[in-house]
Amino acid sequence: MDRGRTVDFRNTVVIMTSNLGSDLIQERFGELDYSHMKDLILGVVSQNFRPEFINRIDEVVVFHPLGEKHIASIAQIQLQRLYKRLEERGYEVHMSDEALKLLSANGYDPVYGARPLKRAIQQQIENPLAQQILSGELIPGKEVQLVVKDDHIVAVQ
Incomplete structure (x- = not known):
């Protein structure tokens, strides 16, 4: 045995x-x-x-x-992974400070800390970017800016 x-x-x-x-x-x-x-x-x-x-x-x-600055730092680390994946496909992505602040606020919960952040990144950044890339709105080789418009994060070239 x-x-x-x-x-x-x-x-x-x-x-x-x-x-x-x-x-x-x-x-x-x-x-x-x-x-x-x-x-x-x-x-x-x-x-x-x-x-x-x-x-x-x-x-x-x-x-x-965790405080607001901690959440923003964690968000930047998570976003760097996304930026790298997009860069491999020809998209250079940058986020405004205002958009980072909004994402951090939406991805933070006093009880759960930064746990909701990944979901916020997926719902507010990744999914809309994927839709814009698939629809042809975003062109590879041109810089993509993530900015706030009407209290939402949007990608513009």
Whole structure:
């Protein structure tokens, strides 16, 4: 009978993430210092996990909620991937600061952080660009600007 494999976890860091206590962070952010907030979060963790598991955790890090600048930075990273794919097809794409600000606002949720951002990029940037490319509105070799018009992000050449 196969006994499986033995894995050596020395010199290994295992990172686990959770949204436990995120409601507390949202409600009390700015009111409490880091150590008090961490104590509150550890209380929530102890209510949700067995002591045998908690005793195996060496360190708990409580992250601060993302701000507007963080979301814009994450959006730029995600957009660079899209720009690279489009560049391979002959489209050079640039986004105005106003469009980035609108995308960041639409892709941010205080509870879920930046998670909705990918969906916002897909719905507000990728899908409309794909439709314009397929319809022939956007011509390869010409620069494409993403700008805000009537509270929507639009692509213009």
